[in-house]
Amino acid sequence: MSKETLDFGNGRIGRLFAAMFIPTLIGMVFNSLLNICDGMFVGHGVGSDGLAAINIVAPLYLVCTGIGLMFGIGASVIGSIRLAENNVKGARLILTQAFITGSIIFGIVILVSLLFTDGVLALLGCSERLDGLATDYLLWILPGLVFLYLQCVGMMLIRLDGSPKYAMTVQIVAAILNIFLDWLMVFPLGMGIKGAAVATSIACIVGGLMVLVYFLFFSEKLKFIRVNVDRSSVFKSLHDVGYMAKIGFATFIAEVAIGVTIITGNYVFMDRLGENGVAAYSIGCYLFPLIFSISNAVAQASQPIVSFNYGAGKTDRVRKALNIALAVASGCGVLISIGLWQGAPLLTRLFLEPDVPAYDMALHGLPLLGVCALFFAINITFIGYYQSIESAGRSIVFMLLRGIVFLIPGFILLPGMLGNDGLWLAIPVAEALTLLVIVAMYIVNRRKSCCR
Numbered sequence: 001m002s003k004e005t006l007d008f009g010n011g012r013i014g015r016l017f018a019a020m021f022i023p024t025l026i027g028m029v030f031n032s033l034l035n036i037c038d039g040m041f042v043g044h045g046v047g048s049d050g051l052a053a054i055n056i057v058a059p060l061y062l063v064c065t066g067i068g069l070m071f072g073i074g075a076s077v078i079g080s081i082r083l084a085e086n087n088v089k090g091a092r093l094i095l096t097q098a099f100i101t102g103s104i105i106f107g108i109v110i111l112v113s114l115l116f117t118d119g120v121l122a123l124l125g126c127s128e129r130l131d132g133l134a135t136d137y138l139l140w141i142l143p144g145l146v147f148l149y150l151q152c153v154g155m156m157l158i159r160l161d162g163s164p165k166y167a168m169t170v171q172i173v174a175a176i177l178n179i180f181l182d183w184l185m186v187f188p189l190g191m192g193i194k195g196a197a198v199a200t201s202i203a204c205i206v207g208g209l210m211v212l213v214y215f216l217f218f219s220e221k222l223k224f225i226r227v228n229v230d231r232s233s234v235f236k237s238l239h240d241v242g243y244m245a246k247i248g249f250a251t252f253i254a255e256v257a258i259g260v261t262i263i264t265g266n267y268v269f270m271d272r273l274g275e276n277g278v279a280a281y282s283i284g285c286y287l288f289p290l291i292f293s294i295s296n297a298v299a300q301a302s303q304p305i306v307s308f309n310y311g312a313g314k315t316d317r318v319r320k321a322l323n324i325a326l327a328v329a330s331g332c333g334v335l336i337s338i339g340l341w342q343g344a345p346l347l348t349r350l351f352l353e354p355d356v357p358a359y360d361m362a363l364h365g366l367p368l369l370g371v372c373a374l375f376f377a378i379n380i381t382f383i384g385y386y387q388s389i390e391s392a393g394r395s396i397v398f399m400l401l402r403g404i405v406f407l408i409p410g411f412i413l414l415p416g417m418l419g420n421d422g423l424w425l426a427i428p429v430a431e432a433l434t435l436l437v438i439v440a441m442y443i444v445n446r447r448k449s450c451c452r
Contacts, residue, residue, distance in 0.1 A: 006162050008308035009084065013320045021301035021328065023164040027155070027171030028293035036350065037179045039286040042196050043351040045186040046133070048279035048358050050193050051351065053133035055266060055282035056126045059259030060113070060138070064145050066255025067105060068152025071098045073251045073387055074244030076156035077307045081390075083160070083221065084311030092225045094240060095157055095215070100227065101241045102149045110142045125266045129275060136194040144201030147208025154211030160304050161222045166214060174207035250383050250395035257403020258288065261427065264411045268423060272415060273361065277423075280361035283351045284369045284424070291336050295377040298329045299384025306388035318389065325381050333377030340370025368424035375431035376402075382438050398438055406430035 006019060042050040075098040082091040113120055117135060126134045151170065158167040178199050185195025215224055227237060245252075262285050269277035302325040309317040340347070344366040352359045379402055386395040407430040414422030414429065 008080070008305050009312050009314065009317075013305065013317060014324060016305050017301055017321065017324050017328075020159060020164050020304065021297060023168035024159065024301045025294065025297040027168035028297045029290070030172045030175035032290035032293045033175065033179070036286055036290065038182055038196055038200070039283065040350050041182045041186045042193060044353075046192050046196075048276065048352060048356055049130060050133055051282040051286075052275055052278040053126075053130045053193060054137055054196070055262060055278060055285055056121065056124050056130055056134045057138045057141070058285065059124055059262050060120065061141065062255045062259040062262070064106065064109060064148060065152060066252040066259075067102060068149040069156075069255060070248035070252035071102050071149075071244055072153040072156035072248065073303070074098070074246070074248030075153060076160050076303060077247050077388055077390065078240075078244060079157065079160055079222065080304050080307035080388075081311035084308045088221050089225070091221065092223055093227070094244065095222050096224050096227055097237050097240050098153050098157075098244060099150065099224070101244075102153060103146055106146045106149050110145055113138065113142055125263055125270070127270070127275070133193050136192075137197045140194050140197030141200050144204030144208075147206075148204040150208035150211050151204065154208075154214070156300065156303075157222055158211070158214055158219075159300070161219050163214070163218075163220075166218075170207050170210045170214075173210065174203045177206055178203035246392045247387055247390060249392060250387055250399040253396060253399040253403055254292075254380070254383070257399065257407070258292070260404055261285075261288075261407060264408055265423070265426075268411050268415065272420060272423065276357040277361060279352070279356075279358035280365060281423075283348060283358075283362045284366060286351065287340070287347065287366070288369075288427075291373050291376060292380070294332050294336060295329060295380040296384075298325050298332065298377070298381050301325070302381070303384055303388045306385060310389045322381075322385050325385070326378060329377040329381040330374065333374030336373035336377070337370045340373065341367045344370075365421075365424040368421060369427060371425070372428035372431045375428065375435045379431060379434050379438060382442070394441070398434060401437060402430050402434035406433045 006016060008016060039051060039054070042054060075094050079091040079094045082088070082094065117138060121131065121134050121138065124134075151174065155167045155170065158164070158170070181199030181202055182196055185191040185199050189195060191198065215222065227233065265281050265285070266278050269281045273280070302321050305321045306318050309315075309321070344363055347366060348359055348362045352362065379398065383395045383398050386392075386398070407426060410426035410429050411423070414426050416422070418425060
């Protein structure tokens with residue numbers, strides 16, 4: 001397996017960023033296309049109730065993804081710093097701890113979901129009409145969740161090991177397999193929403209196994225090592241795991257915030273517009289991961305560069321990496337907004353037929369939702385930067401602002417002020433307010449640094 005020569009400490013920042021960003025972006029876009037295709041197949045093969053049922057279960061799936069990304073980001077940041085310190089064994093220990101811890105957590109999540117399925121769905125806001133579809137979807141995605149975790153963590157650490165193209169390959173293979181199996185099981189085999197869930201589980205299993213194969217046979221520096229189980233080693237492992245979670249917690253909040261966005265939106269759309277409103281909103285929820293993945297590709301591409309140079313004390317290189325990331329994020333955000341404004345009819349038609357009530361609701365709402373893209377892209381880049389320099393507190397605060405503190409009041413207050421348009425504008429307003437806070441604090445901190 002060929003390796004890219006990525007000298008994070010001395011290579012040109014622009015070339016390093018491009019080497020990381022392009023394969024990361026391609027892999028994440030394929031994941032987003034998978035999400036969109038899944039919605040297309042369910043929307044046309046099952047109907048608007050199928051879309052609404054998946055939207056009910058989606059927050060749990062996002063929480064699981066968030067756990068994976070939390071430990072993935074945390075392990076990658078700490079691993080980058082250990083490698084900058086020439087502590088390869090320490091980096092390998094972090095890798096091993098991350099894989100073991102998450103596997104245990106996901107085992108618990110799966111067990112609870114199996115034992116208390118009705119309670120979990122009720123907590124997620126499921127209506128009686130959607131209960132059967134949501135139950136089928138939930139139960140059949142559970143087998144793939146542990147492997148989903150392995151893939152989330154593995155993507156970060158494979159890139160850190162110098163193989164961003166292999167990470168891209170894992171994502172592409174899993175996405176294409178999922179898309180094919182979605183089509184096969186929903187249409188020719190007629191398995192409906194259960195088929196869509198089975199397809200997702202199989203794709204997760206394949207992606208997770210590809211990650212394991214890489215670290216078992218092909219990795220250069222990051223490999224599994226034996227973890228001691230004596231008392232002092234266990235306490236050290238718990239400390240390391242806690243620090244990983246602290247560093248990556250903002251990313252967990254990001255996924256949870258999407259889940260909160262979906263749950264809160266489901267409640268308010270259901271209250272004002274009924275199941276058709278939830279179906280229309282679900283199209284925005286299917287497209288939002290595309291916005292997130294492109295923006296997150298910028299943050300993830302810059303993370304090992306920033307973390308390595310931060311660990312090596314090269315502040316000028318850290319600042320240059322941030323500036324490049326912000327410029328790319330801004331361009332991506334503008335393009336996404338234009339795409340949602342101009343492409344709303346095509347995007348809506350991908351999921352629903354024009355004769356269903358949810359179609360017109362989505363056609364009107366998607367351009368309003370598209371306002372958020374530029375603000376969101378810059379916010380995620382800044383949050384990723386603060387994670388990369390071990391400033392977990394700031395990253396957590398900013399993520400809470402955009403995902404909960406500003407968002408939930410927006411969903412509650414804006415519909416009363418703007419009518420149904422306020423439902424769609426709650427997310428853009430929350431992102432814009434968060435960006436104002438981030439920029440203000442960044443300027444204040446830079447001035448303080450200059451005055452020292």
